Structure formats: structure tokens, C-alpha cells
Amino acid sequence: MNTPVDTHKVILPGATLGVLGGGQLGRMFAHAAQAMGYFTAVLDQDATSPAGLVSHHHVRTGYEDPQGLTELAQLCAAVTTEFENVPAGALNQLAASLPVSPAGASVAIAQDRAAEKAHFVKCGVPCAPYAVIESPEQLAAVNDALLPGILKTARMGYDGKGQIRVKTRAELVAGWEELGRVACVLEKMLPLAHECSVIVARGRDGTIVNLPVQRNLHRDGILAVTEVYEGNLPATQVEQAITAAKSVAIGLDYVGVLCVEFFVLDNGQLVVNEIAP
Template identity: 45%
Template sequence: MATKALPPGSTIGILGGGQLGRMTAMAAARLGYRSVVYSPEAHSIAGDVATAHISGAYDDATALARFADAVDVVTYEFENVPEATVAECARRRPVRPGIKPIHFAQHRLREKEFFRKSGLGTADYQQIAGEGDIARATALPGILKTSTEGYDGKGQIRVHSREDLFAAWDKLGRRECILEALVDFECEISAIVARGLDGEARCFPIGRNEHRDGILRATAVPSGLPSAVEEQAKDYGLRLAESLDLVGLVALEMFVTRDGRVLANEMAPRPHNSGHWTIDACATSQFEQLVRTVCGLPLGAVDLLASSRMINLIGDEANDWARYLAEPTARLHLYGKGKARPGRKMGHVTYVMPRK
């Protein structure tokens, strides 16, 4: 595969048709690139702003070949694209990032083991795949999570005792799970790292996150944390990108404990909800940075231009669009989704406060 830069006018293929693909396509268009979106749906909000949308199942080799032949490079907007789909595309075009990041991100136990091997601290954890594992469980109290297919708080149950653990494992279908010990944390943070074809990597300013019902509610930058904590978080993010041999973006969510330790929780090898503030308050947005990495362009600056607080608009909250538009410090982003549902991310608003 060629490793030289793809010039403006080239076409980026995006696997997945959600809001992350939408904002990536918008960033690509601003730099003069075309985008083709591939998703199983006949219509997608990413396809609305792209050059073209190709509909097909993720195991449809014919449709995937048509998609890959229409683009110059491929990326993905969420990490649950099947590995086989990425491999099929990679036979025809460069895929950035490739299979390795999603291989680990799709499986929580593999992910935690990879963190440890990469030198990242984590909470205590153990595999729960049978009754014998439950009998030997020591990471209690904890959270039992399915090893695969969990997202936004789904597929996980808090447990306090061995009896709770057995009932939770039974409720989750007696499938392979990971038991993660509860962490007494002060806050949750995230580092988003971009790494280019030449190995250069840059970490965006650390965001301080707030979650509600397993869904990210808000991200504030600056984080307000001690510089030593922020440097540890950035170091973890950069180590992870290097270990993955990443070309693209990776977001690493972490806990900061009350005694100042940083513990890796989970990663996402694509743009991340906690990085949406970069569109309005950073020299380069995370979406533009993804376009730069996959096309082999120089990385953009990650200087913080303004203090910001990004808030997700969940369900009916997006109906208050007129109020947000009337607020001078608010920057409204709606995703063009049809029907609002409880728990559905309909958009976000970023409050921007120029730095003094």
C-alpha cells in the first residue's frame, strides 16, 4: 500500500453512518476531500452530508468491494464493525486504523490485558466464564460486564457479593464476562490521541467527564486537575497509540482516584463523544485530525483556544434548540436524527468561554 499523502480531491470511505461519521465527513469536506459512507441502513445521517452512501450488510462482500473500489482510504466511525469487514476492505484499500485496535476494543477482557501489557494501570479485574470463576472471584464489590457488545452502560451490572455475582452472570446469559473491581474515584477523564503515518503523535487537552445512567453527560476543558495527573493521562494515551501502531485516533477513558492515581478504563479507536468540544474550542478538531491522519497529512495543532463545557443533548433535550441558539456562548450541533428517544444522543452544545 502507498504511504504518501492523499491530496485534496481524494475520497475517504467511512464504515458506519452515525454522528461520528457525519462530523468526519463534514471535516473532510472542509479540507477538500470527498466521503463515501457504508452502513447497513438504507439512509444514514452521515450519508446526508457525504458524497455518497452505500447500503449493505457488514458481511456483504460484493457491496464492500463496491465501496472499497469507490474510495482511496477507509476508516471507521465505531469500533463494533466486524473484524472480517475491516479485513475485506483492507484487501483493496488501506484501512486506518486497521484491525488491531478494534480487535482489542471489541472485547473488554482482551482490552484490559492489552492495557496492562502496554504499561497502563487498571482496576483489578478477572474473567467470569463459569461457576468456578464465580467461586474464586475476588474483585468484589465490582461491576460485571459482558466481554463483548456493551455500550453506553448496557451489558453491565453492579454486584456486591458472590450471590449478586451469580445472579448477574445468570441475567447476562451466562456468557463470558469480566468482573471489574469498583474504583473509589474522584473523577473520570479522557485523553484523545492522534498518530500519523510517520509515527508522530499528539494528545488533545485532557477532558473531565461526567456520566449519567452510563451515558456521557458533559465534558469540561481544562480539567482543573493537577498537571502531574494530566501528564500521566497524556502519557497513557500516547503509550496506547504507540502500542497499537495506530494511524488515526484513539480515545482512552480513565479514572482518577482520590489518592491521585490514573487508571485506564476503556478505549475507542475513533473520534469520541468527549472530544466534541474540539470543534469549537481547539486549534484542530478531532474530526479534522482524523482526516489528516488517514490521508497522511501533517497533524494539526492541539492548542486550547477557549475554556469549554460540552453537554450532550439526550432525547427531548434537543427540542430546546431555540434556547441554545439564543445564548451567546453556546455552539449548537444537531445530528439530523429523526425521532428523539430516551437515551438517544440527538446532538450536543458546547459553551465556549474565551481564555483571559
């Protein structure tokens, strides 16, 4: 019989904290943890991964390797992930024996645009009008009102990758073929002024706090400039963004740090774009 994991136990400096993923975000995590007095462990198969090079322990296996996950669990008092594309199943396996934040269920939603948008709708947070396309029948049934739009792969797209702008139904059909006929989401193209984001942190006790709202400027789909200062956005937009971000996190029963990204339309309306654990 498995002993329930005590997820509310305070983990004091001197313990080892683990992270799945050895990239630059994992390296930032490791440095921050070490500055607070923690040891760190990284699971990443790259022997020269940025986070692995600065951590006390480096488990050099793939994310789904059972032996590697067991070794990480034995080393650590708790585990996190550096980004959302770590397999949710690996987080679930680790959660059977130690605290894991964010939970695999939250990461699984962040990994799938269709599930992500369904969550936004469930939380009552506005998002761009969209349609899920997983079959030729769903493709044919797309409402013309969604064009022009942006066709995005449901999984693994980021920083402008896995996205095609389509103006007509013919371009939509061709775009889906170009993306390999994989599961996609078609989002209606909206008149954007800019983007903004809110970073929230939610504890296991439900306490939730946020950093100041960020105003983001993109170039070719990639973040170029983030501005954080008093008055960077109208007060009403700031309040709306914080309220919506907290609603998204609470709806996930999220534990950990979460970034919620928004489009700001020309008329000042906010629509949520995506989440980033």
C-alpha cells in the same frame, strides 16, 4: 500475487474517503472531510443514516457484505470506521486493497474488554483489578477481593449498558445469569472522584500528538459534561494521562484517532478504563 498497499502515499483533496458506519460520528467525519475538499462514501445498510444522507456515495449494505465492501474499496482512496463495533474482519478485508485506519487488529481489541485489559497490562498502564468470567469454573474461582464490583459483558456493552453492579458472590452469580452467561469481565469497584480522557492522533510514521486532557462527568453511566480548560486537572494527572494514552496507542501500533478513558480515584491515582477508536 497481491500488490502491497502503499499506506504512506499522501491522499490529497479531491480523493474519496470512506467510512464504515452511518451514524452521527460518521456524519461528523463526512462534514469535516468535505470541508477539506474530499469526497466521501459511507457503507451503512440504513437508507436514511445520518452520514449516508450527506455523503457523495452511500453503499447500502451490511458491514460484512462482500459486494458492498468491494464497491466501497473501488470508490475510495482510504477507509476508516466511525466506532469500534464494526466487524474487525471487514476492516481487514478492505486493508488488502487500500489504507485502512484504524487497523482491524486494533478495533478487535477495543471490541473485547478482556483483550483490552490484557493490552493495558502489557503496556504497563494501571487498570482496575479484574477477572475474566467465561465459564462456571472461572465464576467460582473469582477472588472475594474483587467484590463489590461491576460485571460487564466482554463485548457490545456501552454507555452503562451490559453492566450490573454486584456486591456479593450471590449477586455475582445472579448477574452472570442475567447477562446470559456470556463472556464477562468483573472489575473491582473503586472510589472514583471523576473521569478523564485523552484524544491522541498517531500517524503511520509514528508521530503522535494529543488534544488537551478532558475532565468528564457522568450521570447514570452516560457522559453528561466534558470540561476542557487550563487547570481542569492537576498538572501531574495531566502528564500521567497523556503518557499513558500514548503508551496504549504505541502498544497497538495504532494509526488514526484514539480516545483513552481513565478513572480518577479519590486519592488522585489514574487507572485506565477503556479505549474508543
